[in-house]
Amino acid sequence: MRRRRIETWELNALRNNYKRLFCNKDNTAMLLDHFYINKYSLLFFFCIYHGCLVIFIHSITVAHQLPIDILPPIPSKQDKTLWIGGMFPQTGEWAGGEAAFPAALKALDQINQREDILPGYYLNLSAYDTRCSPGLGTTILYELLYNKTFGSVNSSILMLLGPACSPVSTAVGEAAKMWNLIVLSYGSSSPALSNRVRFRTFFRTHPPATLHNPTRIKFFDLFGWKRIAILIQTEEVWQSTAEHLETLARQHNVHIAVRQLFDNDPSHAISNLKKDDIRIIVGLFYEEKARKVFCKAYQQNYYGESYVWWLIGWYADNWFVKVHDVECTAEDMSRAVEGHFTTEIQMLTDATTKTISGLTAQEFITDLNSTLRHLFPTKPIESIGGYVEAPLAYDATWALALALNRSLQRTNLEEWTYGNTYMKEIMMDDMERTDFFGVSGSVKFDKLGNRMSKVVVEQLRNGLYHRLARFDAEKGSIEWLSGEEPDGSRCWNYKYNYSSNNEKRRSAPFDQLQISHQVQEISRPLYLTMSCFAALGLLFAIICLILNIAYRKRKFIWQSKPMYNNCALIGGIICLADVFLLGADSQTDNPARFVKLCQLKGSLLAAGFSLCFGGLLAKLVRTYLLSTKKTISHIWSMFELFIIVGSLLLIDLIVFVIWHIKDPLHFSSEATREGPITNDVKTVYQFQQCRSNHHMIWIGLLYSIKGILIVIGIYLSYETRASKIEMINDAHLVRMCTYNIFIVCLISASLTLIIERNQDADFAFASIAIILCCFVSFGLIFLPKILCIIRGRDQPFSSVDNKAHSRSNSAGGHGTNPTVQQLSSEDEEKYRKLVSENEQLKSLISEREARVNELIQKLKQRGSNIVIRDVQRFSGSLGVGHTSAIHDGDLTSTTDTAAYVMRRRSTFVNPITLSTRISNAILSTRASVTDKTIEVPTEANNIKRASTSKYRESVC
Secondary structure, eight states: OOBOOOOOOHHHHHHHHHHHHHSOHHHHHHHHTTSOOSHHHHHHHHHHHHHHHHHHHHHHHHHTOOOOSSOOBOOOTTOEEEEEEEEOOOSSSOOTHHHHHHHHHHHHHHHHTOTTSSTTEEEEEEEEOOTTOHHHHHHHHHHHHHOOOSOSSOOSEEEEEOOOSHHHHHHHHHHHGGGTOEEEESSOOOGGGGOTTTOTTEEESSOOGGGHHHHHHHHHHHHTOOEEEEEEESSHHHHHHHHHHHHHHHHTTOEEEEEEEESSOOHHHHHHHHHTTOOEEEEEOOHHHHHHHHHHHHHTTOOSTTOEEEEETTSOTTGGGOOTTSSSOHHHHHHHHTTOEEEEEOOSOOOOSOOTTSOOHHHHHHHHHHHHHHHOTTSOGGGSTTTTTHHHHHHHHHHHHHHHHHHHTTSOGGGOOTTOHHHHHHHHHHHHTOEEEETTEEEEBOTTSOBOOOEEEEEEETTEEEEEEEEETTTTEEEEOTTOOTTOGGGTSSOOTTOSSOOOOOSOOOSSOEEEEEEOOOOHHHHHHHHHHHHHHHHHHHHHHHHHHHTTTSHHHHTTOHHHHHHHHHHHHHHHHHHHHHHHGGGOOOHHHHHHHHHHHHHHHHHHHHHHHHHHHHHHHHHHHHHTTOOOOHHHHHHHHHHHHHHHHHHHHHHHHHHHHHSOOEEEEEEEEEEEEETTEEEEEEEEEEEOTTHHHHHHHHHHHHHHHHHHHHHHHHHTTTOOOTTSTTHHHHHHHHHHHHHHHHHHHHHHHHSTTOHHHHHHHHHHHHHHHHHHHHHHHHHHHHHHHHHTOOOOOOHHHHHHHHHHHHTTOOSHHHHHHHHHHHHHHHHHHHHHHHHHHHHHHHHHHHHHHHHHHHHHHTTOHHHHHHHHHHHHHHTSOOHHHHHTTOOOOOHHHHHHHHHTTTSOOOHHHHHHHHHHHHHHHHHHHHHHHHOOOHHHHHHHHHHHHHHHHHHO
């Protein structure tokens, strides 16, 4: 059998187009209406148009020239020729016909050599270059439909093999149904072509692009990606794929965060993706636009280990190093595209089984490579257009021939016409029944004319594509290839040459910047330090409580009011125990437990403060009443502590009950600061707290109540600052404790409100305030008592105290301390009266002595030297003055003496006699006054001595 050239159509196309354009009266009239009609303008117009038409037809002719040395053999004389049309893009956006056309011709050659396929017929092909242009594809369809030079048997094509590009298939497939022409594409993937209403006669061995979407969703679930973006070129094939992906993503709870479209320049789209922090991007665009996308991504620093791109898998293997149409170098592009994934249908089976042609897939590839090296000697095999899709064109040719072979059994193919609907239905049915094993795997079609196939996932690692897995959409399973881990971890832990730290990743990137919410816990060293101090305070308070109870009948203990001290100690123990709770609540992740701890620590702190400060306040109240000469009954003395402390606790209880009923606490968390970003994880520290709707009002109410108590304590301390009462021997120490509590609480309360979000500082100030107040108060009050116990100065009750205690008990007193307190109060009152009377007598003596001195001066002026000497002598003997004092006028006497002298002024007497009388009078008056001043009742003197002794013991 000899070879022949494929039928040319350029001359016919030129002739037919010329007739359509210039021999049609309507077209000619329409053109002439737009010009001024005269012979010169008309001649000029025809010359220009003819020139343009010749150039256009020549460009089409050159573009549609196909290889002529690998054509089907001429049939024998007994064979009848069946024509099929072919569309193979040799140029344009995607020159997929460079490898697909030779593969289809090889299939035709093998089919025509088979005696069991279309016996008695020779299957021939009329092929054209569409340039991936929809308009040109429609023109070619017209030429195929009405070209009458195919042969003498039948000039109509039975089926159309192609087109390869989705835009051309859209135009041709929608028009082909008008001529009942079946179209079998080997390279179109647009999901829109699955619309059986628009494309009733369309089939394809290349599955739709929507078949990639279940694979993408499966891997998104595998790697935990729930937030993605879609970058779409404005073509119908990509937009329909994106719509299907969005629908599928919603069904699997995958959020499409951004959907960006671009036409030619993707700069703005890349900027939006980066601004929205998109990490997982599905790119739906052609190879030429892919280079622009990744060049812009590199220029905007939108690449690296944190970003994952999912692209179409039918790009050439070295598509990213063709930098002739971008502003980036090959090195820049390699960095930008590193690590991206591709999805593509299984173009070539891995099985070693023989296919329908009798060849294995590997044998087919070997034969195809030999042919392509002959046709394109200067091109690498992988860079030849359509090399990956060549097995699909090969299997498509076989599918078409097998369908015609089945139709031949039911109808006469020679009777085919474009209006024969019956034969069209037969051929459609036979095409849908297609099921054979080809070089691309199992070939069969669904009801929409789509090929059912597995999807292969690849990843670019250090400039080379590695096959990872195959996904079976029907079964929903992933088949991992050799060397890959079932969890896909090898996709991330390979050595990444472009990594900044040159280390392997250990896990998949995140779909967005991860926010790690970390509870802002109290520093463990700080918590342990404060807990140790609180524990020491608790130990000291317990020791003081034991000593206070054990030695309660000792003078230095019961005179300091042991019941008051016990109350203060118990309150301090509660406050110190609350320190442990203040730090423990930040270390729990249970909100309910957190709220309970908040309620407990607040209630304990309020109750502890009321008990501790209430005991001190009761002492101050008692001291104030005694220092202001108030009479205190034994009943008030008995219950004053319980009244004060009980009232404070009742107020706290009422406030907390109303608070928790009307405005209960609830758990809240608030971000305070952000940590550094490590491995796409940003740490945000959160401050956990218990809040209520009117939280600050309740806090202010509690602070106001406690503040009023402290102010009252400060007032009482100031009013009793000069009082020294024996029955409360540590009153001055209680005042010091009150001042300390006031200062510490004022500072700590203000600071904790300001720095409450800084848990370490807040806990430190609150704990220090509690520990400092308790340590200082307990140290001031109980350290002197402990020292007295150690030194053995603890004296028991005296006999007088015991008798008074017995009399008080017989009179109906209750307890030991109230009786002693009543007796001491009466003694103190009597002592103050005696001291006041003594001061009055001393004042009277001073006045009378001043009067005597005045009278002596007057006598001196009269020259009574004898009298002066006598007075000096008698005054010296009486102790009123001395000789030197007489010369200075400092003699002292009484009013009686002065009166006596005045009565004798008018009478002159003997100086010696006068001196004797004056001396006797002074002596008499002096003795009487001295007796009244010095004679203090014996019982009062005893009381004074006893009080002084008790005071000294208390100071010890």
